[in-house]
Amino acid sequence: MRLDTTGSIVVEVAVVLCGSLAGAVLAQALRRHRRETGLVDPRRIPSLLARSPDQREALLRESQREAFRGWRIGIPALAVALAMTLGATAAVVARAYSLPPDSAWFRALLAGAIAGLGAFPARLAITAYVRRYVERRIRIGEPPSNPPLQPASLPVSKP
DSSP, rough: OOOHHHHHHHHHHHHEEEHHHHHHHHHHHHHHHOOOOOOGGGGGGGGHHHHHHHHHHHHHHHHHHHHOOOOGGHHHHHHHHHHHHHHHHHHHHHHHHHEEEEEEEHHHHHHHHHHHEEEEEEEHHHHHHHHHHHHHHHHTTTTOOOOOOTTTOOOOOOO
């Protein structure tokens, strides 16, 4: 491997990382402004399943706001940017070493597939991170004003 090839790969990877991080932070800020849940998968948080959809959404939104407050808004963005950079790096290395046929479509497919595979563990990690905040809000009694749904077979106890 020649030094100029290594240097050009590092520069290309740095450009992709900076660009994808900036775009992902902007997308995360827009999601937060529009009150969307983003990358968090509510089905992977068992504490939310016993609640009504409105309670689930409100609790998840508040927990996400607490989990990604301030500078931590960049945590999901960093996970997405790293997945995108990993895919772009594979495409750049493939082009530098001429491993597959030199095709832009192949490199785009390779980058997209690796970024997609990298986004799955990123989503799992982000969901696990937010789960701690959801469970803490439930444990300390800060859920939304409505109580959780009771199963039909159990009698509802009144306080």
